[in-house]
Amino acid sequence: MAAKVEILELKRNSHPNNNWDKILNEVVKMEKKLFPKHESLARSFEEELRKKNTGLLYLELDGEVAGYVMYTWPSSLCASITKLAVKESCQRQGHGGSLLRAAIQKCRERKVQRVSLHVDPLRAPAVHLYKKLGFQVDALIRGYYSSDRDAYRMFLDFDAD
């Protein structure tokens, strides 16, 4: 039987089972596994999500959280993708692309002109994925994550419509 895949928005108290805590726990667990401390939001997810104009989409695969993307639009001028991750055992099946497309669509709905993000150039799969979906490298930001870890700043501009 084909796996059931859904992309959902994490909303306080609005999930059918009201399981904000359960989902957030799974996201934090994944975050700890996939990111070193200097890149990790594991200790600050709640705080990040409390910020105005920040959203988290998660991908459920047969009822299990298998990935997530966080995005923010501080003003109507621009938005950022602040996190994207897919569980190791579920990678290379198109889920990262689906999550990123869904987050880009959320940003588009906010009428922003540009979506930006930072990514460690050593994260080749992520850099490939961002380029595949139209992001371009804007600048190399030295020491962005830590003294010896740089970041590409990337952007995707929307056409005026």
Ligand SMILES: CC(C)(COP(=O)(O)OP(=O)(O)OC[C@H]1O[C@@H](n2cnc3c(N)ncnc32)[C@H](O)[C@@H]1OP(=O)(O)O)[C@@H](O)C(=O)NCCC(=O)NCCS
């Ligand atoms: C980046 C990440 C989210 C991609 O998720 P994914 O579900 O494997 O991605 P997809 O299956 O949708 O792949 C889409 C594209 O990404 C790129 N890609 C994914 N994995 C890749 C790999 N191992 N090597 C090269 N390119 C890769 C390819 O361009 C791929 O397109 P293709 O299949 O047509 O070649 C996942 O690898 C991940 O969670 N990595 C660890 C966390 C991370 O680096 N996050 C980003 C920084 S915040």
